[in-house]
Amino acid sequence: MITQAIRRELVEFGSDQWPSYSTHRHPSLGEVLQLRRADLLVAGGSNMLKSRMEINRQWLVTPDLAWSMRRKIVLCGVGWWQYQDDPNGYSRALLKRILDPSALHSVRDSYTEEKVRRLGFEVVNTGCPTMWSLAGSSASSVTSRPDTVVTTVTDYNRDPARDVSMLRSLARLYERVLFVGMAEQDLVYYRSDLQVEGVTEVGWGLDTLNSCLTPGVDYFGTRLHAGVRALQRGCSAAVLAIDNRAREISRDTGLQVVMPDGITDRAIAQAVVAGTAVGLRIPLQQIAMWREAFWRRLNA
Template sequence: MVKESDVKFDIDLLDSKSNINKTPLIGVLNPAITTSNLGDQIISDAVYRELNKMFPMHFFIDFPTTLSLTKKVYKRMKKTKYSFVGGTNILSSNFLKYKQWQLGIKDALRGNDVVLMGVGWWQYQKKPNLYTATILKRVLHKEILHSVRDEYTRQQLLSIGIKNVINTGCPTTWELTPDFCSTIPSTKGDSVVFTLTDYNKDKANDKEMIRLLVEHYQTVYFWPQGISDIEYFKNFRQDFPNIEIVPPLLKSYDKLLSNLESLDYVGTRLHGGIRALHRGKRSIIIGIDNRAKEMAKDIKLPVVNRGDIQTLKSQILYPMDCQLNIPISSIEQWKSQFK
């Protein structure tokens, strides 16, 4: 809710002659631009939800993380009050070999004062090398407290001397408070929607997961979150011909989650599972990488390791309460810097 004092402050800012050239502009380095993974859209929704609450009277401008930025774009970025990059696997230990965020020497020389917002590390890796550490130290804001997705990411940044960092969890989880989670059913639904991951295939274990779902649910839906997920699913189509495919659109997934009351989520897509939790659905995320495993450690996200079919079966069939440990005080500490 926008307070009258917030509105008055920003109108005064715009009317002030001394601030006539200052625009209340917030930059968002957005991984959802040019993405082929709808999980990035889920992350972007959460980032904007939180930033809109934090800066209700500001304008927002998007910048891509997957493309190199031009000098002209950087001039625009310099006009922002803050620039945030949010909630994704955007950091890694060797930018020369792999980087989701297209940063290089030119970006480091420009220095951007970017603020991290619930970001995470790409896979388990060694300490960042000198090249990567130098770029991150130049690009990231040196005074404002950065927010990261998990403790592993925080420790990686601490290892290169970036100490102004706090573990808040991913912004996609910030609204999953105890009161909200208490409304999520603990017992099995009649139907289930599942996901697969095109870039992390395990045909034997994924087939066992699907077989289990077909055995224990009346109706089984498949939602392709990534661009090649449906191609991977074709490997199982002959064995499970009655599975219904949801169109590869976020609005189609949301519609399914909203329209079916007795529906569970099971799958390897982390943010597909978190989206389902947001829609009040009982969810079991299959852990296939560091993201889900670290979030399970930190906030007790409901994760079962891939291949652990007995545990998965038990969690499907027996009551399972959603009791997440969202670091609310850390989130509020991070947000309070911008008040």
């Protein structure tokens, strides 16, 4: 979802022709050569930044790869992995080596903005690119709670007691609770630890999620970007805030969240009722600033 959003937003810059690779693996030799030849690199989305980059699985940057990317990277909607202390010496040196010192960098929340600014870079909080298209959303005509809710869990942030509590609340609130795994391991976790009466497993993947998020359906679950996709499709949505991403984005934009220690039927119902795209604070001025600066950098 993040990759799709960034490519959609940057299409006017020719991004549909740009090569790309996943930050979750070391690039191939051919990709490394592409990185060396590039004049500019865009690092988009995800929890790519960390106070200990040497153990960051979200962005595998080895010293030799850092040399290939030196001072070329412009950030677009990037976040900081969890709440952390200041970066260690290695991480500060690495980030200063690979980030473009002349660019205006885009990050997804105020916490990340402060972290990047303290490293000495010019930065602006644009929010997550997946939410940029939500600006100007119109009000829904739905006036009562639907009978169906779509829900998710997160396999790499497991808390069976928390997640069962969420699912049981949803089963009490809705006639139909549809469970969608955003990753295949979500299904493994659900099947092993989270079987709750009244919840129906419907599959996994973005296509499955899209097919379930039809008009008149609500969303509530732990997967932040599943909630964003629900908002994109005109559904009411709220997120169980299990990490800093949802909490910080909620503070910045007004995205509706429920904290893990506050799971009740009433809290979930109130959050979902309030959870429409209408009234979200999308930082249009900051987005425009970054886009203008990126255009100048691209054509320098």
